[in-house]
Amino acid sequence: MTDQPPLTPAQIATLTSRSRWIGVAFLLGGLAILGGFAVSLISLSQARDRLQAEVTRLDHEIAARRRDMTQVESLERTVREARSSLDGGETAQASEILGQAAIETPAAAPPSAAPDRVSPGRIYFQIRAEGQVAMYRACSGSLRSMGYDVPPYELLGRGPGRTELRYFRPEDAVGAGSLITVLEGCLGEDVSAVEVPIRGVSPQQFEVWLAE
Structure with missing residues (x-):
């Protein structure tokens, strides 16, 4: 077998340079992969927060509609009893039943009447x-005094x-x-x-998410 001639200094320098650039290319590729992974994690976190906000909004809507349904069912029972x-022929008892219903459920204003107060918005608190x-x-009291609707936290x-x-x-x-x-x-900290952005959310609806 014929012995290979030794590499010249120029050949060694060329190989060393090529190896260095190959290493740099691998390093840059790895950094690009890590960067893309980090961006994906941030996007997933933002998507999760948006979905959580939408689920919370729907929970509030369901709760409000359940309260409305409970009130309707109660009124239906009152009407049947009256x-x-x-x-x-028990006029006095019917009057008492309807009188109690009027106390528990104030009559709605006629459509043509202007409301006494228009709420500037609704603010939910997530603790x-x-x-x-x-x-x-502390904050809900201040906000309610300003006219905001603040449901339970x-x-x-x-x-x-x-x-x-x-x-x-x-x-x-x-x-x-x-x-x-x-x-x-009212919180004593930066906010x-x-x-x-979520489609279908009512205007002037806000959520306060307290920090960990």
Whole structure:
């Protein structure tokens, strides 16, 4: 077998340079893969938050409709009882039944009448621990005094790294900006306004997510 001639310094330098560039190419490829993975994780997290917000909104809608249905069923029972009393000639009992129903369920204003107060919006609170209930109470009282509708808080057990005020329609950005000052005052911490676009959400609906 014929011995191979030794490599010249120029050949060695060429091979070393090629090896170096191959290593750099592998490194860049690895970094690109890691970068894409990180972007995917961020996208998944944002998608999860959007879905969580939508699920929360639907939960609130279901709860509101259940309350409406319960009220309707109660009124139907009252009407049946009052009608039965009238059919039996018990006018006084029918009057008492209807009077009690009027106390429990105030009559709705006629369509032509203007409402006494128009709520500037609805604000939901998502807290992560029972220890944050006091923060909810402090802010909900202030917001209700301003006319906002503030339903009971929801305990999720998790939250963002920084307290957020989330809004779901681009035109609500101005309202969110006005609320930031109020929330920072009652919470005693910085609050970020975050747009989470979700179709079908009512105007001026917001969610406060307390930080972990």
